[in-house]
Amino acid sequence: MQIQTVLFILLAAIVALALVLFQYYYKNKRKGKLQIILSFLRFLAIFGTLLLIINPKFTKNEYTLEKTNLVLLVDNSSSMTSEDKAKVISDLSSLKNKMESSSESFNILNYRFGAELSNSDSLGFTEKSTNISKALAGLNEIFTGTNTAVVLFTDGNQTRGEDYEFYGKRQKFPIYPVVLGDTTKYDDISISQINANRYAFLKNKFPLEVFISYDGKEEVSSELQVFVDDKLVYKEKISFSNISNTKIVNTQIEASTVGIKNIKVIVPPLPNEKNTANNEKLLALEVLDEKTNVAIISTVQHPDIGALKKAIESNEQRLVSIYRPDTDLSKLQEVDVYILYQPDASFDKVYKQIQLRKSNSFTILGTYTDLNFINRIQNNYLVETGYPVQELFASPNAAFSKFDISEFSVEGFPPLVSDAGPVNVLGIGEPLLKARIKGVDMDQPLLTTAEEDTAKHAILVGENIWKWRVQNYRNDQTFKDFDAFLGKLTLYLSTSKGKNRFVLDYSSIYNNSSETKIKATYFDEAFVFDSNASINIKVESKSTNTSVEVPMLLKDGYYEADLSNLPPGKYDFAATVTKGNLSRSGSFSILDFDAEKQFSSSNYAKLNRLAKNTGGKLYFPDHMDSLVKALETDPKFVPVQKSKQNVVPLIDFKFLLGIIIAALSLEWFIRKYNGLT
Known part of the structure; x- marks a missing residue:
């Protein structure tokens, strides 16, 4: 006082x-x-x-002792051998016992990681992938602003995520890696990557690109072999040396029959090669007996045309060709969907062919469109004219029922430009997107469908849709959502089927079991999403003839079945709505691929660079005493006494x-x- x-x-x-x-x-x-x-x-x-x-008033001082956080971070992936597992458990127990004498200096915390970081000391070594950089980033967020040290138990082989060596330069506390696994370098030939399309078309050849690498000092030779459904279809002699240690093999394989094809690529191992798991890779593709031909017809050059072509052709089942309206109509006989970009009077012959063939079309209106011609040439919809050029923002129609658009968001998308007024559908129609003008939601469609008998049409009121694709990439660093949305619209237009109340979304091929998920959307008779439906899916293995039935669980606007417990193989499935008497069936394959088995030695060199980048030091399991001594004697980890001054009456x-x-x-x-x- x-x-x-x-x-x-x-x-x-x-x-x-x-x-x-x-x-x-x-x-x-x-x-x-x-x-x-x-x-x-x-x-x-x-x-x-x-x-x-x-x-x-008087001043009161409170004193606290702040200890250093010692995080024991353990690699829980399946790359650990049985010897590694026992060694890790033993080393962890030994380290904890030795650090008990320093309990006044350290708070000992246990974490494990595979694809994700987990706060647990229970180890199963069953994770199918390793993401070291994500685990370190998670610890950075958890222990920000504190005095922390990390002891990292791992073999240093990462299968997912950012390269942890470079991420380590942004790490805020020292890392002390403990190297697990075999540090001896063995001669090794491995298939590092295979590039192939997911789909191929019957009687066509599909490309296959194989990347092969060699780690060794002697000159060696081997033979690349490619099998399709266990039948040898290609082979090539390959040679390596310590200087020429990589090779890229490109070939073309003919798709002779329809269906899912299992492709096996093999490079026979060397006589003394230890790790043979990376000498073989499996993949699969689906051979289709037909593809969707899409024609974009336009008299103007516009970025929209390129964006439409790239988005539609992102699915290998579709081929897009670009024509002018005065082209020979015989070239358009095989077209499944016509995309009419800003049509004018020169499109007269094209419209007549569409009406004669009862074909499906997608019309895009813009500032170059002859709206009077549009209203005169067809009877599916009318476009009001006499409007100035204006910006039209998109607003989703949550009640749209033709196909699932719940995963496509137009929030923050730039406006389209058009001088067209509201579109009035004369028959059956349903808007996908509605227009918003100057912040006001208008009761008029921006993108809508119109049906007549077996023909389907879509109308987009505005140009510059290419900006949407760019915005999608800016938001997510991928065009996936925009391309998928346009792909679903193309699929809807390329078929003459009626309304579908029960839609499945799945892949024909899954790389491993953890990716195996099937989604479904179900609408009631009024075509409103039914969140109270009971949907079951029955999956049958083609190899064992065993089956399993599981319910599909409600997620955010869709149902999902998680089949990640299925072993690799080929499967048929049937999804059934219990009360709606609706069912859908299909098939898929799960590939037997384990990225954790592709390494034969630990990557201690990279772990050493990580330690240096963060101010730590690399250790081996036999040097645990040195690690304990370094932690106990390092002045950075001495407990800090902090005082808090309180002024009280x-x-x-x-x-x-x-x-x-x-x-x-x-x-x-x-x-x-x-x-x-």
Whole structure:
């Protein structure tokens, strides 16, 4: 407490005493105990009031000891051998026991990781992928602003995510890797990557690109072999040396039959090769007996045309050709979907062919469109004219029922430009997107469908859709959502089927079991998404003839079946809506691929660079004592004593106010009781 405050308190006591003496004893002839009690109560009241005004305070210091966080981060992936597993468990137990003597210096915390970071010391070594950089980034967020050290138990082989060596330069605390696995380098030939399309067309040849690498010092030779459904279809002699240690093999394989084809690429191992798991890779593709031919017809050159072509052809089942409206109509006989980009009077022959063939079309309106011609040449919809060029923003129609558009968001997308007015569908139609003009939601479609008999049409009121594809990439670093949305629209237009209330979304090929998920959307008879449906899926293995039935669980706007527990193989499935009497069937394949088995040695060199980048040091399991000593003697990890200074009132004002009120009340009562004024 400050001297000034003490002087104020003394002054308050003197003032209170002087006032009491003046009031009770100056020129007052009354004496006795009653006078003393009353003067004391008056002193308490006055002194307490003055203390409230002064409000004396004092400083209180609180001291705490902050320990260093010691994080034991363990690789829980399946790349660990049985010897590694036992060694890790033993080393962890040994390290914990040795660090018990330093319990006053460290808070010991246990984490494990595979694809994700987990706060647990229970180890199963079953994770199918390793993401070291993501685990380190997670610890960075958890322990930001604290004194932390990480002991990383791993073989250094990462199968997913950012390269942890470069991420380590952004790490905020030191990392001490403990190298697991075999550090000996063996001669090794491996298939590092295979590039192939997911789809091929019957009687066509599909490309196959194989990347092969060699790790060794001697000159060796081997033979690349490609099998399709266990039948040898291609082979090539390959040679390597310590200088020429990589090779890329390109070939063309003919798709002779329809269906899912299992492709096996093999490079026979060297005589003394230890790891043979990376000498073989499996993949699959689906051979289709037909493809969708899409024609884009336009008289203008516009970025929209390139964006449409790339988005539609992102699915290998579709081929896009670009024509002018005056092209020979015989070239358009095999077209499945016509995309009419900003049509004018020169499209007269094209429209007549569409009507004659009862073909499906997608019309895009813009500033170059002849709207009067559009209204005159067809009877599916009318476009109001006489509007100025304006910007049209998109707003999704949640009630759209033709196909699932729930995963495509137009939030923040740039506007389209058009001078067309509202589109009035004359037959059956349903808008996918509605227009928003100057922040106001308009009851008019921006993208809508129109049906007549077996033909289907779509109308987009506005140009510059290429900006949507760019915005999708800017948001997600991929064109996937935009391309999938346009792909679903193309699929809808390329078929003459009616409304489908039950739609499945799945892949014909899954690289491994963890990716195996099937999605479904179901609409009631009013074509409103039914969130109370009961959907079951029955999956049957083609190899074992065993089956399993599981329910599809409701997610955010769709149903999903997680089949990640299925082993690799070929499967048929049937999904059934219990009360709706609707079912859909299909087939898929799960490939037997384990990225964790592609490495034969630990990557201690990269772990050493990670340690240096973060200010740590590399250790081997036999040097745990050195690690413990380094942690205990490093001055960076000495516990820090921190003080917290709190300024608090000397007397609680509520307590003091109670004393003042009690003293005044008691004085008043005594005076009245004794007949004093």
